[in-house]
Amino acid sequence: MAGQREDVLDPGMIAERLKSELPHWIFEDGWIKRTYKTASWKGTLMVINTVGHLAEAAWHHPDLTASYAWVEVRLTNHAAKGVTEKDFALARKIEEVVGWNPGAEGGSLDGTPSDPRFAYIKYDR
Structure with a gap:
């Protein structure tokens, strides 16, 4: 699925856009990143599967790191570097x-009940 080569954004522009558009994301080491805190392993797997579905549908794939109660999503365009x-x-x-x-x-x-047995993600307030 070849498309046009994407233009790499300027680091200053990336930082400004993250601040205004995606305030929970950061720019670091050439990636935009976000860590989602979850309530348990079940919630972690649900976040991973959700991100996987969206990435596959978009044909643009992030790097993921996960542990029991968190998922880190890292995005960069490998082809554009x-x-x-x-x-x-x-x-x-x-x-x-x-x-x-x-x-x-x-x-x-x-939405999910407040009962910890059903907790999923720890929402940003």
């Missing part, structure tokens, strides 16, 4: 889906 618009687009989608908290929205979807 730097951070591009693709990385920002996928990061926004990951943030939207993983961070979705229907219980905070109201409506007919309640």
Whole structure:
């Protein structure tokens, strides 16, 4: 699936855009990164599978590191050798889906119960 080569974004622009668009993400060592805290291994696996689905659908694949109660997502465009618009687009989608908290929205979807047995992700407040 060859596409046009993406332009690498300037580090200063990356930092500014992260601050305004993705405040929980950082720019470090040529990657944009975000660590999601989860409630348990079950939540960690759910985040990994969600990110995997989104990445495969986008045909743009992050590096992941995981432990019992966290997942680190790292994005860079390997072909372009730097951070591009693709990385920002996928990061926004990951943030939207993983961070979705229907219980905070109201409506007919309640979200997960506050009972720790059902905890999933530790939402940013």
